Amino acid sequence: LLSQFDPDNTGYISTEKFRSLLQRHGSELDPHKLEVLLALADSNSEGRICYQDFVNLMSNKRSNSFRQAILQGNRRLCSKALLEETGLSLSQRLIRHVAYETLPREIDRKWYYDSYTCCPPPWFMITITIVAFFLYNGVVLDRFVLQVSHPLYLKNALLYHPQLRAQAWRYLTYIFMHAGIEHLGLNIVLQLLVGVPLEMVHGAARISFVYVAGVVAGSLAVSVADMRAPVVGSSGGVYALVSAHLANIVMNWSGMKCQFKLLRMAVALICMSFEFGRAVWLRFHPSAYPPCPHPSFMAHLGGVMVGITLGVIILRNYEQRLQDQTLWWIFLSIYVIFVLFAIFWNIFAYSLLDLKLPPPP
Numbered sequence: 001l002l003s004q005f006d007p008d009n010t011g012y013i014s015t016e017k018f019r020s021l022l023q024r025h026g027s028e029l030d031p032h033k034l035e036v037l038l039a040l041a042d043s044n045s046e047g048r049i050c051y052q053d054f055v056n057l058m059s060n061k062r063s064n065s066f067r068q069a070i071l072q073g074n075r076r077l078c079s080k081a082l083l084e085e086t087g088l089s090l091s092q093r094l095i096r097h098v099a100y101e102t103l104p105r106e107i108d109r110k111w112y113y114d115s116y117t118c119c120p121p122p123w124f125m126i127t128i129t130i131v132a133f134f135l136y137n138g139v140v141l142d143r144f145v146l147q148v149s150h151p152l153y154l155k156n157a158l159l160y161h162p163q164l165r166a167q168a169w170r171y172l173t174y175i176f177m178h179a180g181i182e183h184l185g186l187n188i189v190l191q192l193l194v195g196v197p198l199e200m201v202h203g204a205a206r207i208s209f210v211y212v213a214g215v216v217a218g219s220l221a222v223s224v225a226d227m228r229a230p231v232v233g234s235s236g237g238v239y240a241l242v243s244a245h246l247a248n249i250v251m252n253w254s255g256m257k258c259q260f261k262l263l264r265m266a267v268a269l270i271c272m273s274f275e276f277g278r279a280v281w282l283r284f285h286p287s288a289y290p291p292c293p294h295p296s297f298m299a300h301l302g303g304v305m306v307g308i309t310l311g312v313i314i315l316r317n318y319e320q321r322l323q324d325q326t327l328w329w330i331f332l333s334i335y336v337i338f339v340l341f342a343i344f345w346n347i348f349a350y351s352l353l354d355l356k357l358p359p360p361p
Helices: 015-028 031-043 051-058 064-069 090-102 106-115 123-140 170-176 181-202 204-225 235-251 261-284 298-316 326-353
Strands: 012-014 048-050
Touching: 012 015, 090 106, 090 181, 123 181, 123 204, 170 204, 181 204, 181 235, 181 261, 181 298, 204 235, 204 298, 204 326, 235 261, 235 298, 261 298, 298 326
Parallel strands: none
Antiparallel strands: 012 048
């Protein structure tokens, strides 16, 4: 093909030859790919098409240069919205629904709909939910939820406790403990309803990064701002995902076409506020297991800060290389500086401040 349409081996094909190729073989192509190819031809004012862009499209790969090349053809590409497609199967309607839930641009929605294969499936969010629900609370302790009033509340190897902060795994594993059935239930609902669609679009690597970054920021925020309290629950990771998604919707309000978006945002904010308010009330309520106080609520705030910084950048840059984004490096540097600061704080500040910590469990 390249030797036929590019005999001089320049890496480009003239738009005239490119159009003749599309007319000859257009019936063999997927309609969505044909739309993008036509938009690519229309958008080019130099009379030639980069052959590598054509290869990228046919192999389901995207690059920044290819994305920029088809921006000018966006008007033609969006002439028929994905919502107008009829005769779709149940799985196709689900994929279309996820596209409209998470992506603000029609060109991205069509691309996602065309290229998504459910391979791999959204395994991270499903796995972390199953582990949180069953592995520790259900199997080890023979109970689904470990209440904070239970005698075994502090006597486990997962919960973060200020006296045991040297055990580094506790800054992550505290997410498998929850302060009651309502705490566990709300986190799981938000995790699945928001996390699974986001992972379907952005992939396990990006979503797991946001989630884990929120979890770590949550426990470190507690160790800095609420130094005497333990931490339980996956709210740090959940709030990172939800706040990133809500912030992305607000920033791209006109482009988001999800149904009842204002109502759904209000419901999500009410649920988050209720859960956060409950955590604040529980923190200052007399402890059922003195002298250790109830779990801290600062993990929620740590997750929110990660969501509206790193999370927004990740969700905004669908299928683009984050390494090329200046703002990504700025927020990543701020996050790394905070983690390093919190580590040194945990090493030195507790002894310097001479805090009276609750006894180890």
